[in-house]
Amino acid sequence: xxxxxxxxxxxxxxxxxxxxxxxxxxxxxxVLPDVxxxxxRLGGDLVDPEDAAHEVLIVALRRLPTFRxxxxxxxxxxxxxxxxxxxxxxxxxxxxxxxxLTGTGEADRPDASPSPHTDAEHAQRRRLVQRCLQQVTRKxxxxxxxxxxxxxxxxxxxxxxxxxENSVYSRLHHARKAFRRGAEELGLERALRDxxxxxxxxxEPGRRGGDR
Amino acid sequence: xxxxxxxxxxxxxxxxxxxxxxxxxxREATEPRPDELHRVQQRLARxxxxxxxxxxxxxxxxVPALVAAACALVLAVTLGVVLSQDDGQGDQPDQLTETWxxxxxxxxTVRVDGALEAVLHEHGEVRVEHGTVGPIxxxxxxxxxxxxxxxxxxxxxxxxxxxxxxxxxxxRFTVTRDGDYVAVSVAEGRVEVRWPGGREELGSGQRWSTxxxxxxxxxxxxxxxxxxxxxxxxxxxxxxxxxxxxxxPDEPVAxxxxxxxxxxxxxxxxxxxxxxxxxxxxLDRATGKPPADRMASMNExxxxxxxxxxxxxxxxxxxxxxxAGGDAEQALLAAExxxxxxxxxxxxxxxxxxxxxxxxxxxxDCRRALPAYREVAVERxxxxxxxxxxxxxxxxxxxxxxxAVWALQRALTYxxxxxQARHAQETLDALELPALPPADPDPTVP
Numbered sequence: 001x002x003x004x005x006x007x008x009x010x011x012x013x014x015x016x017x018x019x020x021x022x023x024x025x026x027x028x029x030x031v032l033p034d035v036x037x038x039x040x041r042l043g044g045d046l047v048d049p050e051d052a053a054h055e056v057l058i059v060a061l062r063r064l065p066t067f068r069x070x071x072x073x074x075x076x077x078x079x080x081x082x083x084x085x086x087x088x089x090x091x092x093x094x095x096x097x098x099x100x101l102t103g104t105g106e107a108d109r110p111d112a113s114p115s116p117h118t119d120a121e122h123a124q125r126r127r128l129v130q131r132c133l134q135q136v137t138r139k140x141x142x143x144x145x146x147x148x149x150x151x152x153x154x155x156x157x158x159x160x161x162x163x164x165e166n167s168v169y170s171r172l173h174h175a176r177k178a179f180r181r182g183a184e185e186l187g188l189e190r191a192l193r194d195x196x197x198x199x200x201x202x203x204e205p206g207r208r209g210g211d212r
Numbered sequence: 213x214x215x216x217x218x219x220x221x222x223x224x225x226x227x228x229x230x231x232x233x234x235x236x237x238x239r240e241a242t243e244p245r246p247d248e249l250h251r252v253q254q255r256l257a258r259x260x261x262x263x264x265x266x267x268x269x270x271x272x273x274x275v276p277a278l279v280a281a282a283c284a285l286v287l288a289v290t291l292g293v294v295l296s297q298d299d300g301q302g303d304q305p306d307q308l309t310e311t312w313x314x315x316x317x318x319x320x321t322v323r324v325d326g327a328l329e330a331v332l333h334e335h336g337e338v339r340v341e342h343g344t345v346g347p348i349x350x351x352x353x354x355x356x357x358x359x360x361x362x363x364x365x366x367x368x369x370x371x372x373x374x375x376x377x378x379x380x381x382x383x384r385f386t387v388t389r390d391g392d393y394v395a396v397s398v399a400e401g402r403v404e405v406r407w408p409g410g411r412e413e414l415g416s417g418q419r420w421s422t423x424x425x426x427x428x429x430x431x432x433x434x435x436x437x438x439x440x441x442x443x444x445x446x447x448x449x450x451x452x453x454x455x456x457x458x459x460x461p462d463e464p465v466a467x468x469x470x471x472x473x474x475x476x477x478x479x480x481x482x483x484x485x486x487x488x489x490x491x492x493x494x495l496d497r498a499t500g501k502p503p504a505d506r507m508a509s510m511n512e513x514x515x516x517x518x519x520x521x522x523x524x525x526x527x528x529x530x531x532x533x534x535x536a537g538g539d540a541e542q543a544l545l546a547a548e549x550x551x552x553x554x555x556x557x558x559x560x561x562x563x564x565x566x567x568x569x570x571x572x573x574x575x576x577d578c579r580r581a582l583p584a585y586r587e588v589a590v591e592r593x594x595x596x597x598x599x600x601x602x603x604x605x606x607x608x609x610x611x612x613x614x615x616a617v618w619a620l621q622r623a624l625t626y627x628x629x630x631x632q633a634r635h636a637q638e639t640l641d642a643l644e645l646p647a648l649p650p651a652d653p654d655p656t657v658p
Contacts, residue, residue, distance in 0.1 A: 122241070
């Protein structure tokens with residue numbers, strides 16, 4: 001199935017190269033779910049995933065001519081997502097610092113203000129999972145997301161991340177331990193099972209491994 | 213699809229049932245909602261510009277921010293004028309240079325401008341100039357430095373060891389310098405090595421040194437552990453270096469090796485009862501004294517010096533001796549003690565391997581062996597291949613089918629003995645047979 005998808009994406013890129021503007025929308029529709037998932041799971045609770053995914057796709061479409069044809073589109077997009085998220089996290093931290101310093105400015109969480117689209121319970125669960133993921137180092141978090149949350153094989157994860165397959169196994173082992181520890185500390189399981197308020201939900205998460 | 217493709221396209225280590233449920237819930241909670249996808253698509257369709265978060269028009273802190281920036285600029289200019297007047301040389305001030313040293317059994321973490329962390333190994337010295345623009349430059353005077361570079365990717369990094377310059381593209385690597393001898397070993401990513409005679413680009417798993425001057429290793433192959441590059445530095449036979457030996461004079465010491473005709477000359481630790489007892493333990497082991505006869509001195513050491521820096525080593529020796537010929541339950545108990553007392557001990561993998569072997573071979577208890585095999589199999593080390601194979605065998609015996617299939621497939625990608633490879637394949641074939649469908653009920657039976 002992945003092979004078919006890669007072929008389909010390659011055909012879309014060929015159509016784009018040939019000047020078919022409609023192919024752009026189809027390509028965006030094909031890759032957007034993955035990009036948005038990465039932004040939600042890797043960005044943390046300070047990053048607005050929609051903003052980040054939007055920027056990733058703008059950058060990707062602008063730089064598409066530099067994409068090496070025949071190589072992994074997912075790997076290339078993942079690299080862009082990683083850099084965009086790093087920028088967003090840095091800006092979010094600066095913004096938060098400034099807000100604390102001056103006591104003014106916008107709220108420090110992207111989805112703090114409820115919108116008609118926001119399901120409060122879902123948002124709370126998501127934020128808690130994001131905080132648990134922040135307990136894992138960045139490299140390990142990437143492997144955990146690709147393998148355990150997205151169900152990719154070790155080879156696919158290694159191809160996307162551009163590392164040896166054995167590194168994936170090693171990082172995954174440590175990532176699971178760290179995630180499990182974070183889940184226990186933050187009461188994730190109980191919250192997911194019972195819909196209860198997680199421990200320390202209103203406070204800053206302990207970022208032992210966060211954003212490393 | 214080739215065998216190799218089939219083996220490596222399996223899902224990684226299957227999580228436990230408990231973890232699987234947790235990941236399933238986490239996946240569901242972080243799955244983007246249709247309305248989120250729709251909104252991003254709409255923004256792209258409307259050709260909205262790149263999102264910018266920051267001061268918005270009318271933001272109440274915009275004016276203070278501008279004032280603060282102006283003040284900072286004035287302060288920086290003033291400070292620059294004062295510093296240039298004091299210095300008068302036009303060079304960078306001395307306080308921007310920092311040097312790290314490490315002693316005999318010491319490692320230090322070198323941090324540069326909050327952008328880089330590197331580990332300086334024993335007997336090392338590295339100099340860094342802070343506050344410079346361009347790439348971070350580490351001047352390695354001597355010793356070994358291990359760098360994980362990605363954190364500093366925005367600035368670039370160079371390690372200079374004498375005439376040799378190592379430029380980094382984003383990687384994990386080690387540089388060693390001893391006088392004119394320089395060696396570079398890349399664990400992950402790519403680096404460029406330049407020296408007065410030329411340049412070389414190294415990839416994952418490759419090594420280069422001024423001695424041989426040519427790249428060793430296969431960039432496309434599996435990345436070898438640094439420990440695999442030469443002698444295993446964590447071998448049980450190794451004697452832990454003692455920093456106190458440098459401060460005391462070397463003298464011959466007579467050691468009673470239990471009647472064995474052993475001539476030994478130890479260095480400066482002759483005055484320390486702790487070191488004499490340790491020497492006795494090491495000599496007993498080196499001369500092949502029966503494990504049961506070695507136990508008394510090891511127990512004495514562990515009871516007398518429980519907080520000694522060598523207690524970890526002696527406890528590992530004890531596990532080894534018990535595994536070789538002592539009581540199996542005692543061996544498992546000692547291994548458990550080791551893991552409890554020295555969770556980060558350098559011989560942990562070796563101890564866990566012994567623990568698994570004793571549990572499986574001598575007690576035929578796969579349930580106790582399995583956790584240890586799992587740990588050994590996922591870390592780099594001399595027993596990784598065998599541990600993966602036995603992991604699969606034990607999981608198979610415990611009817612943990614998915615885990616057994618994964619481990620055996622993984623084991624077959626390693627160099628196993630012929631018997632083990634055949635057995636792994638046979639077990640795998642048996643495990644991968646589809647289950648028989650339930651038999652149709654016999655219509656003649658009421």
